[in-house]
Amino acid sequence: MKTRITQLLGIRYPIIQGGMQWVGTAELASAVSNAGGLGVLTALTQPTPEALAREIARCREMTDQPFGVNLTILPSAKPPPYEAYLDAVIDSGVRVLETAGNSPVAFIEKAKRGHMRIVHKCTSVRHALSAERNGVDAVSIDGFECAGHPGEDDVAGLVLIPLAARALRIPVIASGGIADGRGLAAALALGAEGVNMGTRFCATVEAPIHDDIKRALVNASERDTQLIFRSFRNTGRVLKNAISDQVVATERRPGGCEFAEIHPLVAGQRGRAALHSGDVDGGLVWAGQVVGLVNDVPTCEALVQRMVAECQEALASAARRAGVPEAAVLQEA
Structure with missing residues (x-):
């Protein structure tokens, strides 16, 4: 599958495992990357920047494919040393940074000097536009269905994704409410160029949870x-x-x-x-x-391959119903 996201991140399929506290470890990230998606380590799961550097090295031992690191920036009376975590990521040679929470503007220039691609997660079009102006390379737009913090606007993905795709020049990644190939097909139809999944990847063999x-x-x-x-x-x-x-x-x-x-x-x-x-x-x-769509606990490889096949079938089925030549749809996918 070829979209601006696969080209930007150097991956085979436009499927990203979002950064998740306590879950985004080398076991899961490497499995997703080996399956053709983008695995993501969660920086603040590690207690120190030095521990993050070791986790990056451990992930690199498990995969020779691209993977990223999530850095979530939150207001705090005693914030963690965000810049030191970013330095650990850059010094380790990771080329993809997923940011979330507050604006990453303070770290964009340094990340760019480190030759990183920056994907910022937002919950509204206005914040996505701000991130684009600040220089991020792609936006992951989080609908109200998502786990974690969906913002305060309560706008679901079916509305938010096409709004963001229409407003932005940079690629949009659909996040929240996606668990299978039908969701991937829908996201592509709505104008997104990839999907980000958290909850679905928690229910995989490699996820480091009980x-x-x-x-x-x-x-x-x-x-x-x-x-x-x-x-x-x-x-x-x-x-x-x-x-x-x-x-x-x-x-x-x-x-x-x-x-x-x-x-x-x-x-x-x-x-x-x-x-x-x-x-x-x-x-x-x-x-x-x-979670209503999560019915099993596959390996990451099985999940990604199933999603790709389901996506292609969903697009072909929609094409048949719409009278579009099926070959044209599959070639586009």
Whole structure:
């Protein structure tokens, strides 16, 4: 498959594994890259920039294909040493940087000097346009269905993707609500040139999380996620479990709540422990509505190959229904 994204990132298929805290490790990233997509390490999963450099080296031992590193920039009273993490990425020779959270403008010039391609994740067209002006190479546009933080506009991908594709000159990657080849076909039809998946890659053999968590994702329906942090205007989508139920109930109390009241429930280390122990109710499990489409736990290779075949069949089927010559559609794909 050839799009501006495959050419920009040097990959065979326009399928990207998004950076995920505690999940984006060498095991998963290398498996996705070996399958023809782009695997992504999560910088802040590693406790120090030096540890990230070691993880990059470990990933490089597992794949000779391109992979990237995610650097999520969040407001904090005691921010991590973002620039030192970026230096570790550049010094290690990684050529793809996925940024998320706050604007990456402070790091773009340095990343460009390091010959990096920058993909910035946004949840609105206005932020995507700002990222384009600041010099990123592609934008990953996150619809309301997504896991993690979907922003505060509550616009779903079916509207957001074509809006972004129409407004931007740089390539658009569709993110949120995609789990199979039909989603890839739909994203291409809407004007995107690739897809980014997080939740779907959590339910793979190589994902470094407990099998009980993977089974919970497989067993969940599209109604089994909920939104937390709404009262703080920092909305997050997670799997519905005892912890998220308690957070939502606390936020909805008359008069609301202070963040300090729910902090012990939502602490990142608690979520990490749940992912590793398999205790589905032990902490937050970040997941998108796409869990309703997750029905198995394949290898990354099997998942990517299946998606490509499903995408081609979905496009051909749509072409037949629309009266478009099938050969023309498959050649384009």
